[in-house]
Structure formats: C-alpha cells, structure tokens
Amino acid sequence: MHHFNRREDRLFAENVDVTALAEHIGTPFYCYSTATLRQHYTRLKDAFAQNEVTICYSVKANSNLGVIATLADLGSGADVVSEGELRRALLSGIPAGKIVFSGVGKTEAEMTYALNADIAQFNVESRAELEQLSEVATKQGKTARISLRVNPDIDAGTHEKISTGKAENKFGIAWDEAEASYAKAATLPGLEIVGIDIHIGSQITELTPFRNAFTKVADLLEKLTDAGHNITTLDLGGGLGIPYGPEDAPPPSPEDYANLIDEIFGDSGCRIFLEPGRLIAGNAGILVTSVIRTKKGEAKNFIIVDAAMTELMRPTLYGAYHDIQPVITNGNVQDVWDVVGPVCETGDFLGSERSLPEPQKGDLLAIFTCGAYSASLGSSYNTRLSAPEVLVDNEKFEIIRARPQYDDILALEKVPDWLKKA
Template sequence: MNHFQRRKGQLCCEEVPLSELAEEVGTPAYVYSTATLLRHARVFRAALRGLDVLACFAVKSAPNLALLVLLARDGFGFDIVSGGELFRALQARGDPAKIVFSGVGKREDEMEAALEAGIFQFNCESEEELEQLSRVAARRNRVAPVALRVNPEVDARTHPHIATALASSKFGVPAARVRRTYRLAASLPGIRAVGVACHIGSQIGSVKPFSEAAAKMRALVLELRSDGHDIRRLDMGGGLGVPYGDGPKPPSPREYGEALVRALRGVDVKVLVEPGRVLVANAGVLLTRVLLRKQGHGSRRFVVVDAGMNDLLRPALYQAHHALEPVARPRRGAEVVDVVGPVCESADVLAPRRRLPPLQTGDLVVLRTAGAYGMAMASQYNARPRPPEVLVDGRSWRVIRARESYKDLIRGESP
C-alpha cells in the first residue's frame, strides 16, 4: 500500500495535491510520502518477528538525510558501502552499533573512519581485504568485528546487473575457499571473526532464491562451528523486490520472513537483513511535466517530458518499467506513445511503447515506484542540475534537498 491516491480526480501525496508541489518547487522533482515509508518499515520488521533480527537499511537505495533520520528513529540500522555513506548515516544520527560496512573494495581511510565510529560489523570479501583491515585495526589499536561475505552461488533470477551471487560475480568468497579464509580471519590480529554474510541480488521476485541461500548459509554456519569457530551472526543481505507493474508480483515481506524463519529456525544466530528498495521504492515518485509532443516515423508518437535519464537512470540502465500516469483526471481514450526525456542519448526513454490516456503539452505526470535508486543514481549529465526532493507528511511538506543551480554545476571547478 502507498499514500499516492486520487482526491477529486487529482493525484495527491497523502493530503497534498502533486499539482500544488509542482507549482511551488517546479519539475522535475522527487516526492516522498512519510506515511508510506514508515508503514513499509513496520510491515517489514513485523514479518521477521520469529528471528533475532537487526534490520539495516541499505543507504545506497535512498541516501537523503531526512529519509535516513525517519528510519533511524524507527529503530533501523544502516548498511553502508562507502565512507560517504558512513558520513551520511552518522549525520542522520544513526547508531554506529547498528551500522554494517559492506562492499568489495574499502579504502584504508574508510576502514579507519568506521573503526573510530565503532560500527557493528565489517563484511569482508577476500583474504587481502582481511589482511588490510587487520593492519589498519592494529595501527589504530582497535578490533574490527568481521563477517565473511560468501558467494553461495544462488541464481536470484533478476537482471544480470543486480545478480550478485552467480559464479562469475565479483562479490563474496567462493564456497571452496570459505573455510580456509575464515581460518585466516580468526587468526589475524585486530580482527574478531563473528559470522558470515551473503547478498544474492536485488529486485528478487520469488521466495525460492532466498530459501536456497538461507539453507546454504545455515549449513555453512554449522560447518564452521564444527571447525571450532564461534559463529554468532548471519547476515542474509537484502534484495526483496517490489511490483513495478510489468511482471509477476514479488513475494510479500510476510512470505519472505516466513522463508527465512523456516530455514534458520534453531540455528541460534543474530540475523542481519539489509532492506532497501522494499522500504522506499513505493514511497517515492518522480514528478515531471510534458514539454511537447512529437510525431515520429509512421505511427510512432513521442511525448517529451522535462525529466530525463540523468534524473531517473533505471529505465536506461536496467530496462526498468515504472508505471506512469497523469496527475490530473485522466482524459478519455488511450494511445501508444514513447515517453522520453530531453537528454541527448537514444537510451533516454522513460516509458517505451506505453498505452496511456492522451497527454498534452503542459500536463503533469508521475513515474511511480521511483523512491529507490532514483535520486540516488541521478547525475548532472548534459549539464542538467539535479532535481529537488520533497518530503510530505500529511498536509505539510518540505524540501529536503534543494534543486541544484547552474552554479552548482561548476562548484569546485577552475577555468
């Protein structure tokens, strides 16, 4: 459920008409619903009540400080993959004791900052990374809590760019090397080996890959314990998908939680999960305006809007489908059009061959399910300032990131 609904024919975010926001802040703009985000957060946590769980929001999916503050207040930790994300999490008053540092490559200064902050856990992915972290920790007279990220070789059946547990993946330690690598972790100074981790992919549309990964990780925990290791934590990563409107409905948080509980019951570990998209995707939309219509070759019709692939990269990068609808009451009838942006790339197609109510120049439209990996992946390509972000709470709203100016485009540059 989300709180983007029609009132008297007009699409609103909670109690605020999106047309009002367009008038005040302009377009394009990202708009988020507080009620939707918090509802999704609570439903997700409730689905995992059968486990001893630490839920860490994946900062990469939606790193705005205001959104992070909401989740920190609601009890979430944070999953980070860079020093910049650590900075954001701390600025959002996140509890360092609930921060997990993931990622295949961490710089020494990032390791040092995380050690100084006192984070919950480093997820390490190679022998060389373990040795590097050991040196950094010893130099700082610290002990780094470490989980070894494993590649369980589970096909998540998702887009190749976001499948992270295939045999060809750069992520995780191959299964054949896990026991040897864990022995190394347990022997290194400055390292406290506490568990194992995995993350099989993103936008996963079935329970089966999660069940398969959890079963493999359960077996690994028991195997490492039989080797004499004290395995206290199991990080199952994230990846639960959301409905974008063009395919099968992904499993619900309840179905996901039931699968994990079944697979991990009786193992006696602290279970970590790293939700991102499932919490924030449906909590945000990209609000944009039709610039013009254009007749293409033959019967091809284009609707050009003021948002482009620099604002929402997912359709170009992943061929992702985002439901699109007018803000005003839809006109009668329908036509098949390509909704495109103004960026000088043929890939700048936000909604190809989409059957929509007739759209005219000046109309406001929204791209749904844009809260995750939307603004997070936005760029200044074509020297286009990035859009603002707006957070709605009931009848009130505020700008949580200002629209960039042309001066922002050259900030830090020297002629």
C-alpha cells in the same frame, strides 16, 4: 502498497496535492511519502517479531538524509558501502552499533573511519581485504568485528546487472574457499570473527533462490561452529522484490520471507541482520515531470518531458518498467507514446509504448516506484540541474534536497590559470 492516491481527477501524495507541489517547487522533482516508508519498515519488522532481527536499511537505495532519519526514528540500522554513506547514516541518527559496512572496494581511509565510529561489523569480501583490514585495525590499536561475505553461486533469477550471488559476480569469497578463509582470518591480529554474510541479488520475486542460498549458509554455520568459530551474527542481505507495474506478479510477502528465515535459522541463536532497500523505499516515491511538447512521427509518437535518464536511470540501464500516469486526468483520447527526456542520447527514455491521453504543454506526469535507485543513481549529465527531493508527511511537506543553481555547479570547477585571458 503506497500512499499516492487520486481524489476525483487529481493525484495526491498523502494529503498534499501533487499539482500544488509542482507549482511551488517546479519540475522535475521527487516526492516521497513518509507514511509509505513507515508502513513498509513496520510490516517487515513485525514479520520478524519472533526473531532477533536488525533491519539495516540499504542506504544506496535512497541516501537522502530525510529518508534515512525517518527510518532511524523507527529503530532502523543501516547497510553502507562507502564512507559517505556511513557519514549519512550517522548524521541521520542511526547508531554505529546498527551499521554494517559492505562493498568490495573499501579503502584504508574508509576502514579507519569506520573503526573509529565503532560500527557493528565489516562484511569482508576477499582474502586481500581481510589482510588489509587487519593491518589498518592493528595500526589503530582497534579490533574490527568481521563477517565474511560468501558467494554461494546461486542464480537469483533477476537481471544480470543486479545479480550478486553467482560465481562470476565480483562479490564475496568463493564458496569452496569459505572455510579456509575463516581459518585464515582467525590467525590475523586486529580481527574478531562474528558472522557470515550473504547477498545474492536484488529485485528477487520468488523464495526459491533464498531457500537455496540460506540452506547452504546453514550448512556452513554448522561447519564453522564445529571448527571452533564463534558465529553470533548472520547477515542475510536484502533483495526481496516489489511490484513495478500493474501486471507484475506479487512478490513474496514479508511474512513468507520471515517464515522461511525462521524455518532455517530460528534455532541458530544468532542475531540476524537484513539489508532491505528497495522493499522499503521503492514504492514510497514518485518522480513528477512536466510535458515540454509532443512529437508525432512515422514510426513513433513521443511525449518529451523535463525529466530524463539523469533523474531515472533504471529504464536506460536495465530496461526497467515504471508506471506513468497523468497527475490530472483530462479525458483526452489515448494513444501510444514513448515518454522521453531532453538528454542527447537515444537511450534517454522513461517509458516506451505507453497508452496515455495526449497531453498539452505543461501537463504533469507522475512516474511511480521512484523511491529507490532513482535520485541515488542521478547525474548532472548535459549539465542538468539535479532534481529536488520532497518529503511529505500527511498534510506537511518539506524540500529535503534543494535544486542547485547553475552557479553552484560551475563554482566547483575552474579554468586553469594558463588558459585565462589577460
């Protein structure tokens, strides 16, 4: 569900005409709907009304300050995987006590910053990280609250590049080593064991993988409690999928997801952290792009647009599908097209084999479900200018990240003195 709608032949973002936005901002640009962000967060929060749940928005999905601040205003916490994301969360108004720090590669500098911020907990991913965090906390005279991320060796049935809960994935502590790792953590200074952490993947579209993983966690919780550990938090990760195309089967509802968690952990007495990202932000954004020209070939027809893999990496990276529609419908006869960008890579495509009316130069296309893992995966490859981001709220809009100028990009680099001409 989103708040991008048609009024006769024109696309609107809430009550803002997308064509007017394009004329004001130029293309390509991302457009986010505040109403959609609020709706998805609130529905998930309401589904867990019977439990003590803290929703920690996964900042990596969309790290724009305006998006994070919108969710902070609703009471959200944050799941971060770097000092940069932690700084974004704090600057956007998320309390440190609602922030969890995940990720396999936390540096000592990042640990120090997070300790000084007094975040809710570190989700520790290895024995080596345990020891390193212990040393950093001890040197700082602080105590790090920790949850060990355990890898349950569960196949989430999702794309191999976003599966995180199988034994061969880089994430978490091996299941068979979990109890020994908790015993080791209990001996280290500067650490306070508070929880168990698990995250098995992203874009999961059925409940069975969650049930299998959560059942194993419930068993581990009982064993750790019997061993004398005071487990007060359960970080169950994120990963609940969303529909990307009209033919996608509907994923489990937030209410079904909440009922599953309540069934397994309702009597645990633990505070539950959830780390949704895509579920909240995915359908809240579109990418708007202009047609540069069309090109009809013997094997393929191409619509060449001014957005590229630099604005939307998911089709290139995962073979992902995103719905593409004209911003203004023109009634032209439809043909089958590949929608491609100007980047010098054959892999630079936004959609293949799409039935679309033949566009004219300057016509606008909207690419849907670009609120998550679009801008945050963006790049300046081919020295392209990053697309601006716009947040809409009813009839209001504001540019929440401006398009840089070429001088801004080039000013970050320099020619070495020995190569400068006299």
